[in-house]
Amino acid sequence: MTEASRIERVWGAITARADALGVPVSLRVLCETAADRLSISGVAVVIQGGFVASELICVTDALSRRLEELQLTLGEGPTLDVLGGSSAILVEDLDAPGYQKRWPLFAPQAVDTGVRAVHVLPLHIGGIRGGALALYTDHPARLPSETLAEAWVFAELALELLLDEQAGIGIQNGYVPACWQFETPAEVHQATGMISVQLGISVGEAFTRLRARAFADDRPLSELALDVVARHIRFDHEDTG
Amino acid sequence: MRHLVIIAVPPEVELMNDERLAHTFVELADTLVDEFDLVEFLHVLVDRCVELLDVSAAGLMLADSRGRLQVMASSSENIRLLELFQLQNDDGPCLDCYRTGKPVAHPDLAHARDRWPQFAPAATHAGFRTVHALPMRLRAQIIGAFNLFHTNPRQLDRSVTRIGQAMADVATIGLIQERSLRHHEIVVDQLQTALNSRILVEQAKGVLAERRGINPNDAFILLRGYARNHHHRLTELAAAVVDGSTTATELLSTTTPHLE
Numbered sequence: 001m002t003e004a005s006r007i008e009r010v011w012g013a014i015t016a017r018a019d020a021l022g023v024p025v026s027l028r029v030l031c032e033t034a035a036d037r038l039s040i041s042g043v044a045v046v047i048q049g050g051f052v053a054s055e056l057i058c059v060t061d062a063l064s065r066r067l068e069e070l071q072l073t074l075g076e077g078p079t080l081d082v083l084g085g086s087s088a089i090l091v092e093d094l095d096a097p098g099y100q101k102r103w104p105l106f107a108p109q110a111v112d113t114g115v116r117a118v119h120v121l122p123l124h125i126g127g128i129r130g131g132a133l134a135l136y137t138d139h140p141a142r143l144p145s146e147t148l149a150e151a152w153v154f155a156e157l158a159l160e161l162l163l164d165e166q167a168g169i170g171i172q173n174g175y176v177p178a179c180w181q182f183e184t185p186a187e188v189h190q191a192t193g194m195i196s197v198q199l200g201i202s203v204g205e206a207f208t209r210l211r212a213r214a215f216a217d218d219r220p221l222s223e224l225a226l227d228v229v230a231r232h233i234r235f236d237h238e239d240t241g
Numbered sequence: 242m243r244h245l246v247i248i249a250v251p252p253e254v255e256l257m258n259d260e261r262l263a264h265t266f267v268e269l270a271d272t273l274v275d276e277f278d279l280v281e282f283l284h285v286l287v288d289r290c291v292e293l294l295d296v297s298a299a300g301l302m303l304a305d306s307r308g309r310l311q312v313m314a315s316s317s318e319n320i321r322l323l324e325l326f327q328l329q330n331d332d333g334p335c336l337d338c339y340r341t342g343k344p345v346a347h348p349d350l351a352h353a354r355d356r357w358p359q360f361a362p363a364a365t366h367a368g369f370r371t372v373h374a375l376p377m378r379l380r381a382q383i384i385g386a387f388n389l390f391h392t393n394p395r396q397l398d399r400s401v402t403r404i405g406q407a408m409a410d411v412a413t414i415g416l417i418q419e420r421s422l423r424h425h426e427i428v429v430d431q432l433q434t435a436l437n438s439r440i441l442v443e444q445a446k447g448v449l450a451e452r453r454g455i456n457p458n459d460a461f462i463l464l465r466g467y468a469r470n471h472h473h474r475l476t477e478l479a480a481a482v483v484d485g486s487t488t489a490t491e492l493l494s495t496t497t498p499h500l501e
Contacts, residue, residue, distance in 0.1 A: 007307045088430040121430075126440030127483035149429050152306030185325055186312070186443045190457045193447020193483065203444050203483055229447070229457060 010153045013037055027058045027161050034154040035060045038147050040135045041115070044068050045123075045158055046079055047131035057131075064136050066113055070106060077106040078120045082132040089120045090148075093140035117141040121151060123159040126189055128204040130159045167212035188221055191228035198236040209235060262404075265289045269411055278474040280438050281465065282415050283314035290408050291316045294401050296389040297369065300324045301412060302335055303377070303385035305436050306429055310339055310385065313439055318458055319367050320390060326363050333360035335386045338374035342383045344402060345374040349394035370394040373401055375409045379417055384432060387412060438476045445479035452493050467492050 014033045018025045031043040042064030047055050056072075059065040071077030078089040091099055093116050100107045110118070117137035123130035133155040135143075143151065188210070196206035210228070213235070214221045227233040269286060287299040298320035302310040310328055315321040327333030334357065338345040347353045350370050353361040364372065371391040377384050387409035389401065416435055442464070449460040464482070468475045473488065481488035 087434045090430070124437050126437060126442075126444045127480060128444075145429055149306045149308070152429060152433055156306070186321070186457075189440050189443035190447035190450065193444040193449075194451040195447075196444075196483075197448055197451035203448075229450075 191225035
């Protein structure tokens with residue numbers, strides 16, 4: 001597998017599915033494609049709540065919904081750990097003693113419900129915590145590295161869709177996720193930090209504002225970011241940009 | 242828990258400043274304790290490489306889950322831009338090295354236009370003439386590339402390649418924790434985590450730059466210095482800066498201008 005084409009393959013599979021269904025690309029289509037391609041029983045996307053509980057925004061099946069709801073009810077589980085700041089959690093078999101001990105309430109009930117393997121990836125961009133992508137399997141399973149690499153691409157694209165939706169960027173025909181175009185230069189993240197101070201908002205909101213502005217001005221994100229870092233553009237009085 | 246790190250020191254090392262080299266390896270091995278900070282570790286590594294190998298600049302790139310390289314650490318700003326240039330134009334020795342898994346070197350970039358039509362002129366324009374790109378390898382997997390640049394055209398020195406490769410191996414050890422040596426599936430997650438730490442530091446640089454009216458490079462110097470002097474892990478301090486939590490209050494306050 002050539003490395004550079006992984007994101008193209010994944011995005012191609014998502015758009016092909018959307019086309020076949022005659023619907024626009026959405027988080028739901030992304031999750032269903034992930035379930036198919038990764039041979040996973042169920043996929044869930046959970047977004048980071050503020051002070052209230054996290055929000056389950058997309059599930060492919062009843063099993064995944066049950067598993068996510070179970071974690072919220074019990075207050076423990078791998079998705080909650082990832083939302084709390086943990087890096088990826090890869091569980092080959094929830095029935096193993098280590099996991100039964102780690103999540104004494106959740107693990108036995110999850111196994112009873114019919115789930116054995118769970119892989120949860122964070123939807124993170126530095127300090128921006130968007131949520132988590134959870135993959136459930138009804139038998140013990142260790143995802144091979146290529147599958148796991150694809151899962152990370154699904155997670156990255158899911159976060160892109162979430163951010164673009166928040167930034168009011170329409171996902172219609174010809175939409176290409178920004179992360180695909182180039183590797184993101186450091187300036188994009190530096191500009192995000194600067195804008196968060198200028199506007200007194202979180203880095204997540206700042207990133208959304210930066211993307212919305214780039215989209216509105218029809219400029220590449222990296223180019224706009226360079227202007228912010230060079231202090232040619234400020235966001236606290238946008239009209240002067 | 243401390244990691245046991247065994248580093249094979251190449252024989253050429255004897256020809257160099259033994260004490261300085263030994264000191265560097267001890268410093269790096271010392272950094273590799275549990276809870277060490279990866280971003281800081283890799284910056285120390287590229288800086289020491291520049292001193293030890295008498296090269297002008299060093300940069301380190303890692304592959305993300307998409308299989309694309311990202312600049313993870315660089316000894317200077319112009320080398321970061323040059324690394325970025327390679328990635329954006331899909332042309333250059335570091336990419337060749339990453340794709341083939343083999344060391345790539347050229348003694349004079351002024352005569353390398355045939356090989357790298359875009360990179361070679363850009364590199365010479367930036368003042369660099371010699372390049373060594375060394376693979377970062379974990380078993381069969383290539384996880385990144387380690388690159389050394391020199392401003393003068395010069396004969397390719399085997400000791401630079403050998404010691405540089407030893408440094409690249411140390412960087413790989415730093416990236417990959419013990420358990421992943423058994424489960425290579427986990428490597429992709431650790432690389433993602435490493436790259437995410439780097440992004441966090443960039444965001445923190447932006448926050449600090451804006452708060453204190455300085456440029457991001459000076460913000461980074463301030464951030465690193467503060468982390469060292471106050472015994473914070475760089476990534477944790479960066480997170481505190483981004484979240485505005487109490488650990489970073491002093492650093493973010495504009496009324497304490499002379500921090501180091």
